[in-house]
Amino acid sequence: MSLRRRLDRCGVSAPEIDALAASVSRVATIEADREILREDDVTAQCRILLDGWTCKYIPLNTFRPQILSLQIPGDFLDLQGLFRRRMDHVVASLTPCRIGVIPHDAFKRLMERHPRIGRMVQLEAVVxxxxxxxxxxxxxxxxxxxxxxxxxxxxxxxxxxxxxxxxxxxxxxxxxxxxxxxxxxxxxxxxxxxxxxxxxxxxxxxxxxxxxxxxxxxxxxxxxxxxxxxxxxxxx
Incomplete structure (x- = not known):
């Protein structure tokens, strides 16, 4: 529901939302306090947070890392991977989470077929x-x-x-x-x-x-x- 509300606010139509949902290859369940993506990971997938809360931070050897952003249901976790595949930060779960996974190739084809989904990606990056x-x-x-x-x-x-x-x-x-x-x-x-x-x-x-x-x-x-x-x- 959170994702559908987000996409609707971005002007994405119901059929396009259904197409995005259909492109999810699997749904992963993650326990709390787990690293979902690590710094320097190379990813070929986009992840959408369906349930739970996550955060992003850069690991430090000498200091407690500072949380740089928080993600709630409906947020994309790693859109940067579409343009820069190597991660420069950690994405970690703060609570138990459910995450929808979309392969980059499938997501790029989806954006080509449905320009408003591509527009949504641009808006998400700007926000x-x-x-x-x-x-x-x-x-x-x-x-x-x-x-x-x-x-x-x-x-x-x-x-x-x-x-x-x-x-x-x-x-x-x-x-x-x-x-x-x-x-x-x-x-x-x-x-x-x-x-x-x-x-x-x-x-x-x-x-x-x-x-x-x-x-x-x-x-x-x-x-x-x-x-x-x-x-x-x-x-x-």
Whole structure:
């Protein structure tokens, strides 16, 4: 469902969505905390996240790697492989996942037959780059409080677009350590920031769900503009 919603937002028709689904050669089940793709892997397949959450990072020998992006159901995990087959980062599961696998040759033929699917790939790449720029800004310039608020706004917006949110709350299967890693924060610092957001009555975190208590207040703190996440704004 998440993938169909994503493709529909990109203007892909129902028959084209069916053609994409038919091109999936297999569905892989991955346990949590597993490397799906490693740095320097050479891949001949594209992977679509059907269920679960994954992250991307670059492994480091001397420091704990920082999470560079998060993927939710409906996201492609390795579109770069269509153009640069050798991976320059790790893709890892944060939760149990189901992943649809499409061979590159089949995907390229699909894009040739259905130009709107090729257009969708372009839009996905543009949105991914725009998101990476926001993450760079959060980690390098914004204070931790504002950066965490922005990250929560982004994840809620993405979850809502994928049909994963319920009213003002969305699933958060990540630990505070993992969420803090996306901002370069320690567990102690991340925990302090989450408690501060809760004290300000902006969000609440119960179990594996985050509830937005005050959307307007949260977006004001974060200076959040969701335009960069919308494919229709990614290109003319």
């Amino acid at each position: 991914e780059l725009a998101t990476a720029r926001r993450w760079l800004l959060n980690a390098g310039h914004r204070q931790a409080y504002e950066g965490m608020a922005h990250l929560i706004c982004e994840l809620f917006t993405r979850a809502a677009a994928a049909g994963l949110a319920e009213a003002s709350r969305f699933p958060m299967p990540l630990t505070q350590t993992e969420l803090g890693s996306a901002l370069g924060l320690t567990l102690v610092h991340a925990n302090r920031i989450v408690r501060r957001l809760a004290s300000a009555k902006l969000v609440s975190w119960r179990g594996r769900w985050i509830t937005i208590e005050d959307w307007d207040g949260l977006t004001e703190v974060a200076e959040f503009d969701p335009a960069y996440l919308k494919p229709e704004h990614a290109a003319p």
